[in-house]
Amino acid sequence: MTPLLQVSDVSKFYGHRIGCKDVSFNLYPGEVMGIVGESGSGKSTLLNCLAGHLTPDTGAVQFDTRTDGLRDTVTMSEPERRMLSRTDWAFVHQHACDGLRMNVSAGGNVGERLMAVNARHYGDIRDKATDWLGRVEISADRIDDRPTAFSGGMQQRLQIARNLVTGPRLVFMDEPTGGLDVSVQARLLDLLRGLVREMNLSAIIVTHDLAVVRLLADRLMVMKDGHVVETGLTDQVLDDPQHAYTQLLVSSVLQV
Amino acid sequence: MNDYNFAYLDEQTKRMIRRAILKGLAIPGYQVPFASREMPMPYGWGTGGVQVSAAVLTPDDTFKVIDQGADDTTNAVSIRRFFEKTAGVSVTEATADATVIQTRHRIPEEPLREDQILVYQVPIPEPLRFLEPSEIETRKMHSLEEYGLMHVKLYEDISQHGAIATAYAYPVKVEGRYVMDPSPIPKFDNPKLEMDAIQLFGAGREQRIYAIPPHTQVVSLDFDDHPFEPTKADHACDICGAEDSYLDELIVDDQGGRMFMCSDTDYCNGRRAAGNAGTQSIPMEATE
Numbered sequence: 001m002t003p004l005l006q007v008s009d010v011s012k013f014y015g016h017r018i019g020c021k022d023v024s025f026n027l028y029p030g031e032v033m034g035i036v037g038e039s040g041s042g043k044s045t046l047l048n049c050l051a052g053h054l055t056p057d058t059g060a061v062q063f064d065t066r067t068d069g070l071r072d073t074v075t076m077s078e079p080e081r082r083m084l085s086r087t088d089w090a091f092v093h094q095h096a097c098d099g100l101r102m103n104v105s106a107g108g109n110v111g112e113r114l115m116a117v118n119a120r121h122y123g124d125i126r127d128k129a130t131d132w133l134g135r136v137e138i139s140a141d142r143i144d145d146r147p148t149a150f151s152g153g154m155q156q157r158l159q160i161a162r163n164l165v166t167g168p169r170l171v172f173m174d175e176p177t178g179g180l181d182v183s184v185q186a187r188l189l190d191l192l193r194g195l196v197r198e199m200n201l202s203a204i205i206v207t208h209d210l211a212v213v214r215l216l217a218d219r220l221m222v223m224k225d226g227h228v229v230e231t232g233l234t235d236q237v238l239d240d241p242q243h244a245y246t247q248l249l250v251s252s253v254l255q256v
Numbered sequence: 257m258n259d260y261n262f263a264y265l266d267e268q269t270k271r272m273i274r275r276a277i278l279k280g281l282a283i284p285g286y287q288v289p290f291a292s293r294e295m296p297m298p299y300g301w302g303t304g305g306v307q308v309s310a311a312v313l314t315p316d317d318t319f320k321v322i323d324q325g326a327d328d329t330t331n332a333v334s335i336r337r338f339f340e341k342t343a344g345v346s347v348t349e350a351t352a353d354a355t356v357i358q359t360r361h362r363i364p365e366e367p368l369r370e371d372q373i374l375v376y377q378v379p380i381p382e383p384l385r386f387l388e389p390s391e392i393e394t395r396k397m398h399s400l401e402e403y404g405l406m407h408v409k410l411y412e413d414i415s416q417h418g419a420i421a422t423a424y425a426y427p428v429k430v431e432g433r434y435v436m437d438p439s440p441i442p443k444f445d446n447p448k449l450e451m452d453a454i455q456l457f458g459a460g461r462e463q464r465i466y467a468i469p470p471h472t473q474v475v476s477l478d479f480d481d482h483p484f485e486p487t488k489a490d491h492a493c494d495i496c497g498a499e500d501s502y503l504d505e506l507i508v509d510d511q512g513g514r515m516f517m518c519s520d521t522d523y524c525n526g527r528r529a530a531g532n533a534g535t536q537s538i539p540m541e542a543t544e
């Protein structure tokens with residue numbers, strides 16, 4: 001099977017400081033990969049390199065495009081990469097305000113990606129937006145409200161709807177449950193798990209919450225100081241960690 | 257002779273502006289940056305339009321200034337006087353007699369000809385600005401033709417008002433390529449943007465010039481199920497009886513009495529002089 005994403009030796013430096021170094025892995029269709037590690041370990045740097053927001057200093061990020069098969073997204077032209085960003089890829093930010101237009105209604109936020117790919121029928125756009133708000137448990141009568149009038153959890157769910165409405169093939173998420181209350185996190189996780197299964201989503205999820213990966217991720221990558229120190233099936237890594245750092249990570253969580 | 261260089265600006269500056277204009281004409285709807293100069297009038301008074309006019313005027317031109325359709329507002333009068341004084345050009349209020357027309361917020365009702373130039377004063381040249389404040393990002397959107405955001409604005413309009421409520425500065429796509437702000441003209445004027453004359457747009461504070469060459473396709477953006485409509489008040493002009501012109505509504509007494517009259521004063525006067533009359537018109541002689 002062709003991997004959906006093939007990452008080879010990706011490194012990114014900030015001056016002399018390592019962002020992430022020599023990261024390689026394959027992601028197969030329908031697979032969810034979790035990336036965990038302490039603060040500053042390079043998770044966001046890696047994710048942004050994969051999603052085309054940062055240009056890696058070395059390495060290749062091959063994506064299985066619909067028309068031409070595997071293509072290196074690092075070297076493809078910017079218009080092509082931006083086209084992928086608004087069609088086949090989705091990016092869910094930790095802070096909803098980075099991923100939403102706060103001065104545009106919920107319906108407009110969800111509709112934007114449709115209009116970006118030339119949807120020109122208002123009624124259809126609105127129907128799809130209404131449907132997607134329902135799927136993320138936002139009631140239809142909030143469609144004309146701005147995200148500023150929403151709670152943090154609702155904003156995050158809106159961001160997810162806005163990203164998934166065009167049926168992306170790969171979803172990047174950076175701490176999608178970070179900064180939310182524990183009970184709100186649980187509901188969001190439930191919702192995400194449902195959508196991942198139902199849509200058979202391929203996703204890469206950055207988090208430092210092991211509960212999130214336990215629930216969502218098929219495979220797990222552990223990062224420390226910009227390097228991948230351990231990788232494997234989620235249950236395997238969490239139940240039988242090999243690397244000393246992973247053991248520490250797992251045990252510190254279990255003590256909580 | 258007077259103490260100014262012809263049309264106030266020095267030759268060097270006018271050449272720089274002409275280059276921007278030519279580039280604008282070569283890439284219809286594209287915003288060309290230019291080094292806007294200080295003019296002896298505040299921004300918001302048409303400094304962009306004035307610089308463009310200064311760069312295209314020749315001693316043989318006849319100049320007209322329209323402000324919201326009228327030739328006699330303070331703004332229109334001061335710009336007209338400015339070029340009378342600095343360029344010594346003849347001036348007129350008659351659309352047909354003018355070779356260069358500087359306008360704020362209107363396109364004349366009378367169709368313009370190939371030997372005329374229409375210069376617009378533009379406050380905000382970037383149509384994507386309302387939803388995307390970053391200049392770097394909007395430039396990228398233009399260069400990659402990513403115009404979905406423009407429809408988000410129209411979507412918001414319909415969801416709030418039940419119809420596209422944008423009545424002025426209604427966005428257009430020029431020659432199938434660049435999305436452009438036509439300046440705050442009423443959308444009633446949008447169909448006239450496809451014309452025989454050259455149209456030049458100058459934004460002084462924002463330092464941008466853009467253009468529509470003659471006979472260029474200009475399409476107003478819309479949705480399939482909410483098509484563009486160039487609306488106006490559903491009335492005839494009470495002065496000249498015109499049914500096809502853009503109307504201003506006037507409150508005429510304390511009882512809420514109102515009347516409608518052409519916003520294009522020259523058009524209205526021309527029709528009256530030709531013997532047309534509206535329901536409230538006073539005979540022409542009596543007003544003089």
Ligand SMILES: Nc1ncnc2c1ncn2[C@@H]1O[C@H](COP(=O)(O)OP(=O)(O)OP(=O)(O)O)[C@@H](O)[C@H]1O
Nearest residue numbers: 014017018019037038039040041042043044045046
């Ligand atoms: N823009 C930047 N300029 C310089 N250094 C940076 C920049 N962004 C990140 N870094 C550094 O790169 C390293 C990795 O940072 P990164 O943000 O990828 O970590 P992270 O794992 O996402 O952390 P967190 O869990 O706190 O979000 C850190 O040492 C960080 O200080």
Ligand SMILES: [Mg+2]
Nearest residue numbers: 043044045174
């Ligand atoms: Mg991070």
